[in-house]
Amino acid sequence: MANRKGLKGEMKLEGFLCFALYSANNAMQRVTKAAYKNIGLTYSQYLVMAVLWEGGVQSVNDIGKKLFLESNTLTPLIKKLETLNLLERNRSSKDERKVMVSLTKEGKTLEKESRSHANSVVEKIGLSMKDFKELQSKIVRLREQLVKD
Amino acid sequence: MANRKGLKGEMKLEGFLCFALYSANNAMQRVTKAAYKNIGLTYSQYLVMAVLWEGGVQSVNDIGKKLFLESNTLTPLIKKLETLNLLERNRSSKDERKVMVSLTKEGKTLEKESRSHANSVVEKIGLSMKDFKELQSKIVRLREQLVKD
DNA sequence: ACTCATTGTATCGCATGAGATTTAATCGTT
DNA sequence: AACGATTAAATCTCATGCGATACAATGAGT
Numbered sequence: 001m002a003n004r005k006g007l008k009g010e011m012k013l014e015g016f017l018c019f020a021l022y023s024a025n026n027a028m029q030r031v032t033k034a035a036y037k038n039i040g041l042t043y044s045q046y047l048v049m050a051v052l053w054e055g056g057v058q059s060v061n062d063i064g065k066k067l068f069l070e071s072n073t074l075t076p077l078i079k080k081l082e083t084l085n086l087l088e089r090n091r092s093s094k095d096e097r098k099v100m101v102s103l104t105k106e107g108k109t110l111e112k113e114s115r116s117h118a119n120s121v122v123e124k125i126g127l128s129m130k131d132f133k134e135l136q137s138k139i140v141r142l143r144e145q146l147v148k149d
Numbered sequence: 150m151a152n153r154k155g156l157k158g159e160m161k162l163e164g165f166l167c168f169a170l171y172s173a174n175n176a177m178q179r180v181t182k183a184a185y186k187n188i189g190l191t192y193s194q195y196l197v198m199a200v201l202w203e204g205g206v207q208s209v210n211d212i213g214k215k216l217f218l219e220s221n222t223l224t225p226l227i228k229k230l231e232t233l234n235l236l237e238r239n240r241s242s243k244d245e246r247k248v249m250v251s252l253t254k255e256g257k258t259l260e261k262e263s264r265s266h267a268n269s270v271v272e273k274i275g276l277s278m279k280d281f282k283e284l285q286s287k288i289v290r291l292r293e294q295l296v297k298d
Numbered sequence: 299a300c301t302c303a304t305t306g307t308a309t310c311g312c313a314t315g316a317g318a319t320t321t322a323a324t325c326g327t328t
Numbered sequence: 329a330a331c332g333a334t335t336a337a338a339t340c341t342c343a344t345g346c347g348a349t350a351c352a353a354t355g356a357g358t
Contacts, residue, residue: 015199015267017274017281018177018192020288023217025174026315027295028167033316043167044344050164061306068172071307073345080343097306097353118164125166126294132166135287139169142284145275146176175345178314182346193314210336220337222315229313246323246336305354314344325334 021142031124035117039110045081046114048074049103052087053111057102059092068147086110170291180273184266188259194230195263197223198252201236202260206251208241217296235259 032043041049051063064074078101081087086107092098127135181192190198200212213223227250230236235256241247276284 017276017285017288018181018270019196020285020292021170021174021177022192022196024288024292024295025170026217027292028170030316031295032167042343043171047168047171059306060308068175070346072309072347075308077344095306095354099307121167124295125291127166127291135291136166136169138284138287139166139173142274142276143169143173143176146173146180146273179346191313208336209338219316221317221339224338226314244324244336248337300358301356302358303354303356305352307351307353309350310348312346316342318340320339321337323334323336326332328329328331 021139032121035121035124036114038117039113040084041110041114044077048077048081049086049107049110049114052101052103052107057100059098059100061098063101068143081107170288181270184270184273185263187266188262189233190259190263193226197226197230198235198256198259198263201250201252201256206249208247208249210247212250217292230256 029043032046036043036046039046047067048063051066052058055062055066060071060074060078063078064070067074078087078089082089085104087104088102089099090102092100125132178192181195185192185195188195196216197212200215201207204211204215209220209223209227212227213219216223227236227238231238234253237251237253238248239251241249274281
């Protein structure tokens with residue numbers, strides 16, 4: 001607890017990065033919500049679909065590791081996508097604790113449709129490729145620091 | 150719609166920054182939730198309190214402008230803080246559309262307590278002052294871009 | 299085989315965020 | 329003063345996230 005130049009200063013500093021992230025994420029959620037509404041998905045739902053487009057059939061836990069989410073968040077989300085007929089849930093026969101998630105034909109088709117909407121988000125962000133990648137990697141490093149332990 | 154080097158690439162790129170922000174924010178929420186639990190506040194609740202500590206008596210809308218939130222989000226949040234006896238809500242006599250929010254003695258006292266917990270978040274983030282400020286300002290610029298129009 | 303810890307999902311309760319709509323108060327214009 | 333437009337909050341509904349917990353299936357060690 002050494003090295004402090006006044007608690008007040010540190011408190012504000014903490015507030016700034018936390019709050020920047022919080023408010024920027026809120027803003028991003030609003031933009032993505034508008035963009036993906038056209039294909040009938042929320043951004044969270046899109047993320048699950050994206051993981052499936054990328055990685056094919058996998059368990060709830062596999063999806064969770066990629067999205068940093070747990071079953072208490074994913075189960076309702078995946079069930080919602082199931083009611084939209086975009087994916088199927090089936091217990092693994094090898095390990096009946098696992099629920100394997102697979103895309104339906106409809107779910108696979110949606111990938112193509114999603115691309116133009118993703119583009120509109122990129123345009124809204126309005127950064128050069130270089131700035132885009134730099135910022136992305138810095139935020140990823142921040143996340144890695146935060147999920148430690 | 151000119152200037153594209155393949156939609157697939159752009160889609161992934163879009164995903165990276167959106168997702169970085171989304172997942173880093175989730176991680177930050179988990180950290181701040183743990184930190185502020187000690188004073189009985191969530192991070193959103195802490196933000197409202199921080200605005201009041203900083204700016205004194207103000208309307209719901211004033212708080213909303215600073216936090217980029219609307220009454221549909223703030224009203225329940227502020228009512229929750231009211232039940233915790235940290236603040237009071239009173240209609241403005243000058244303009245009865247406005248609800249003025251003011252701190253109780255208990256709410257004012259909480260500011261001091263909150264500081265050490267804020268410190269623990271700063272430690273968890275683990276960035277140098279320079280990196281901290283740089284990242285913060287970049288994320289703020291991103292937010293500004295996203296809230297345009 | 300038996301017990302105990304672990305793993306994978308699901309459930310419950312709580313707290314957010316946001317869009318759409320509603321209500322009341324105020325403002326601007328005539 | 330009267331009217332419509334605007335503004336400030338609140339309400340309703342929906343979709344997340346997460347901590348805590350429950351439950352069944354599996355694995356490890358005996």
